Structure formats: C-alpha cells, structure tokens
Amino acid sequence: MDQQRAILLLADGTTFEGKAAGKIGTTVGEICFNTGMTGYQEVFTDPSYYGQILLATNAHIGNYGTADADIESDSIKIAGLIVKNFTIPFSRNLANASIQDYLEQGGLVGISDVDTRAIVRHIRTKGAMNGIISSEIFDLDELNKRLAAAPNMDGLELSSKVTTKEAYTLGEEEQAKYRVAVLDLGTKKNILRNFLRRDCFVKVFPAKTGMDEIRAFNADGLFISNGPGDPAAMDYAVDTAKAMLEEEKPMFGICLGHQILARAVDIPTYKMHHGHRGINHPVKNLITGKSEITSQNHGFGVSPEAIAANLDKVEITHRNLNDDTIEGIRIVGKPAFSVQYHPEASPGPHDADYLFDQFVELIREKKE
Template identity: 50%
Template sequence: MSSRAPAILVLEDGRVFRGEAYGSVGETVGEAVFNTGMTAYQETLTDPSYFGQVVCQTAPQIGNTGWNDEDDESRRIWVAGYVVRDPSRIASNWRSKRGLEDELAAQGIVGICGVDTRALTRHLRESGAMRAGVSSRTTDADALLQRVLAAPPMAGANLVEAVTTPEPYTYVAEGAGPAKYTVAALDLGIKRNTPRRLAARGITTTVHPAGAGVDDLLSGEPDAVFLSNGPGDPATADAQVEVTRELLRRGVPVFGICFGNQILGRALGLDTYKLKYGHRGINQPVLDRRTGKVEVTSHNHGFALAPTEPGEYFETEFGRVQVSHVCLNDDVVEGLTCLDVPAYSVQYHPEAAGGPHDADYLFDRLTALIDDHEGNRLDA
C-alpha cells in the first residue's frame, strides 16, 4: 500500500482525532454523524439525505466489496466527508468494478482513516452530532477548528434544492408491463430504489423538482403523490408544507418517507426538532401500532416530529391522525396515519437499499390506499 498523508478530524467542541488521508486529499467541513450499518456503504454514500454531513462508519472495516455500477442510490456521492477505521486492502465481489477509495478520490470526497471510530461514535452519542472538519492539507488543529466554527450548522439548513432533480422525469422499470397506477413524486432527495419498489407494484413514477407546485404534481392526473426523503432541516421547507396542505384539502392520496414524513407532519400542524445524534443505520426497531409487529428498519434522520398532544392520536384541521409507528429505542415518532383523509408516512426508509426489508409492505399499503380512494370516489 502506498504511503498516506497525515490527516486530522476536528470537532466543533475542540476534540481532535488524527489519522491518514482516505479518498481525496483536501479539506472539508460538515456535520459529524455516525452510521451503524455493517454493510451498504455504497448506498449510504450516494444517499442524498447525507448531503452536508461527515459520515463516520461504526463498522471497523470498510471497502471489502469495492464499488459497482448498480448500487448507487443517486447520480453521485453526497457526503461532505468520510471517516473509517480500517480501509480494506482488497475488494472482493463479483460485481465490483473498482475500489471504494478510488471512487471517493474520483468524486473529490475527502476522508480520513485510521481513526478510532468507536471513540468518535461514543463522543457523538454523549455530546451530540456537531460540526466537524477533516483535512489532509494541514495538521494545524486550531486553524481547522476556526473554519469549523465559521461553518453553518445543520439546524436551519435548507438543502433540498441542492439535491433535487432540475427537470421532471418518469421512471420506467426495465421489462415492466402496463402500469396499473401512476404516482407523482416530490424529489427532496429521492433514492433510486423508491421508484423501483413502486414499479414492482405496477406503479409508474414521475419525479418532480422540489419546487413543484400542486398543479405541477397533479398535471398528469396521478393516483397519488409521494414525498421523498432528503437532507437538511424540515423547518425550512415551508413551500413543500403548503403544497402538502393543498393536496390534503383536495383529498389526493399522499405517502411520505423520512423528510416527507416531517413535511406531512408539519402540514398536519406538528413541529419538528433536532435529535441529539439522530438515527442512521439499518438496525432500528420500530413498532407498527396498526399491526402490533416490530420491524427492523433502515434510518437516516437527524430531525423528528413533536406531537402537540400526548398519546397515540391527535386532532388536526384534516381530521384525526394516529401516531402509527414509534421507535422502540427512544420513543421517537416514526410514522403517521391520517384517519379522515388518504395520507400516511413513516420516518424511516422502506425502500431499504441494502436492507432490511421488513417495511417493504408500506408500498403495498400505498396501492391499497389508492384502490380505497378510487372506490370511495366512485361511490360518492
């Protein structure tokens, strides 16, 4: 292995971790967070929800399966920086086309390896997610700390415009037959596996930019509207919240995930707040109150919904709403189901590339919602 340049990671509270350059040599600043997944690093790196974040992988060795051309969840890597303990010296997988570090370097992603990621994760759990800088250009921790402190925090950050599609497009699955349903998706940072999972149910998805209005979304007379995942602070998404309110007023079926769950929640009158260190990984236990089942789920969120009333149900201008899913680790609201209008959402990722797939049924729930809505409309 070639020699590596020395590198440092500096947190905004002044703690310093030293290691070696990994990926592109340079300097970057973002919000330091940790991901507990033992696999799926390619899907993590290409998830737009990680835009602006320096991601620490808690799994001790990263890069074992290299990088392929099939598992990207978007058009590029979005993380601001990458932190690993032990980069694998070889990549062994039948689909691998190149090494992880080669891809990081090609896309200009600054990383650091040789870091005690367990100590970093414990620190973030105790002190909370915070701004951090990674540099392989300098080892001057004090100077890097000043640049970290000058960077904007994640709270108050409006990032969806940076990751959304510039123009609408329609996803057509390879070999798919005639579509039974159509869905308009509001792209707040959508992952590619979402329209794939919809296509498996006979749904054709047209993806719209984050700034699309109600008339744009409904121009193709879709059967439902999907609110995607995405990065940043949901408190900044006033335009998308108002669009969602209008969809609810018109009785359009709505399904949201992650950032989309927070958009729906705000449309229903709830506030959002920043979690101490967030949920990021593929092993979060969530209770579905409608069925009593516990799902192991994929998460990536640093904000959550705050119910205005204690308990499982609350009243809104759109009728009664159930807090349908809760995280069993910390009781965070993980899903909403409207009882008087056709809308529901979850905070986690049912598309779950690369797994687990306990929550895949939520896409079936969308087709059932559409069928029920159409039946009720025809009966009216």
C-alpha cells in the same frame, strides 16, 4: 501504500489524527454515525446525507469494493468520511472499483485509522456537531476558522441542492395501472424502483414545484420523498404538502417526507441529540402489533408532545422500540400516511415492504 497524514477537528475542539482516505483536501460538515455492517456505497450516495460527514462504525470499509449497481443517486452525497480500517484491496465479483478509486473520482475527502468508537461515544454524549477533515492543512487555528464559518444543520435548507433540476418520468405510461407523482426532496433510486415494481407510472418533480404543475400530471397517488436538511426551513414543501392533502388522493411520505407531512398539519419537528442512522432499528407497528427491523437515517424528529395534543388531527401508527420516538403517522380523515424510516432499504429484509403495498392499495380503492 503509505497514506498521507490527516486530521479531524470537532467543533468542541476535540482532535483526532489519522491517515488520508480518498481525495487529498479539506471538508466540513455535521458528524453523524451509521451502524450498518454493509451498504456503505448506498449510504455514500443517499441524498439525505448531503452536507454531513459520515462516521462508519463498522471496523472495515471498502473490503467489498464498489459497484455501479449500488448507488442511490448519481453522485456521492456525503461531505466526508471517517473510518477505522480503510480497505483498498477488495474481493467481490460484482465490484468494478476500489473504494479509494471511487472516492477519488467522486472528490470525497476522508480520514482513516482513527478510534471510531471513541468518536461515536463522544457524539452520543455531547450531541451532533460540525467537524472538519483535512489532509492538506494541519494548522489548528486555520481549521478552527474554517469550521466556525460552516453553517449548522439546525435551520439549514438542503433539499434544493439535491433535487432533480427537471421533472422526469419512469415506467410505461400506457401499460401502468397507476400514476404516482413524487415530490423529490432528495429521493433514493430504490424508492422509485418500488413504485415501478408495483405497476406505477412515476413522474418525479423538483422540490419547489407548485401544486398546479403536479395536479396537471393527474396522478392517482402523491408521494413526498426523503431528503436532507431541517424540515423547519422548508415552508415551500410544507405548503405543497398542504395542497396535496386538499386533493384527497392517497398520500405517502418517507423520512423527510414524513416530517413535512407532519408540519403540514401543524405538528412541529425538532433537532435530535444525535439522530438515528443504521439498519437495525426496531420499530413497532401499533396497528398490527408487529415489530419491524428498519433502516433509518434522520437527525430530526416529529414532536410526540404536539401529536399527543392533536390526536384529532394525527394518529400515531409506529414507534421506535429503542427510544419511543414517533416512527409513523396517519392523518385523521385523509388517505395520507408516512413513516420516519426507509422501507425501500430492506434491512429486515422485507419487514416494511407492506408500506408500498398499502399505498398502492389505497390508490386502487380510490380509483374503484
């Protein structure tokens, strides 16, 4: 079919013209790129991407369609989509819709037939920046006006936009061995599945839940989830993490949860030049000496300089082998640890499964 014209305008004035993908409309967000060869629907629905326009580096997006089983939340969370080849016909027995139908139903605006390699090189050189996609407005002055009005990710609090509205439980309370409280900053479904597979009864709490309500659940372990936005704008979550540490119960954080845990012991975070997003990032476990292939999605990091000055508070457990950034920490004197990457995403595929086992083992030891 003939696709309608679309335009991508970056905050520094760079423009790219292509064809419309998904819904006809206009959308604004921070441009980020993901290098994964598969898993596009999981990425679309990952709450950590809320407010961001996703640039897929893989040349073909849509060729295996979409399936109800491949979602990480109840709706599309990315703000927009940029692809090279937008493949509407699909071949996959488990798929139940084309990517075009899926994006239209989800109200997502995208652009295809652009030089994605050129855009990636631009972002890698210039750094993360906002962009606007439109398949209905082609006046650059109007697009620039809308782009200028969009907030920057730096300093933006977004977890309250994607967290559950009401607390809920998963699993069998009477039969489960362990109880885990999840502070939902934008959790992925597969994280919760990993707890269920390890005989846990889980209660998921909204991001701004106070410690009194969490304590009333009488959890054996405490978990802080992934999510979107700037951890420096989330004092409410940092305060909860500090209170969790006072409980002296096993504690685990993933991605944004890792950053919040660091800030709870006064280790600051920072905005990265263009972030880590993909499923092939090599990480070394400094405790075991083993390396892992990891899935990552973050635009903020934990300050290595601050940790180096506070080794009495924080031990570094994992480092990124590409750029030496902090990938895992353990709180000195507390049964609390976290990682910057996503062990539930199984890119290795099972390299990082042990982290969930490690958390449950801490719970078992504490209970005994």
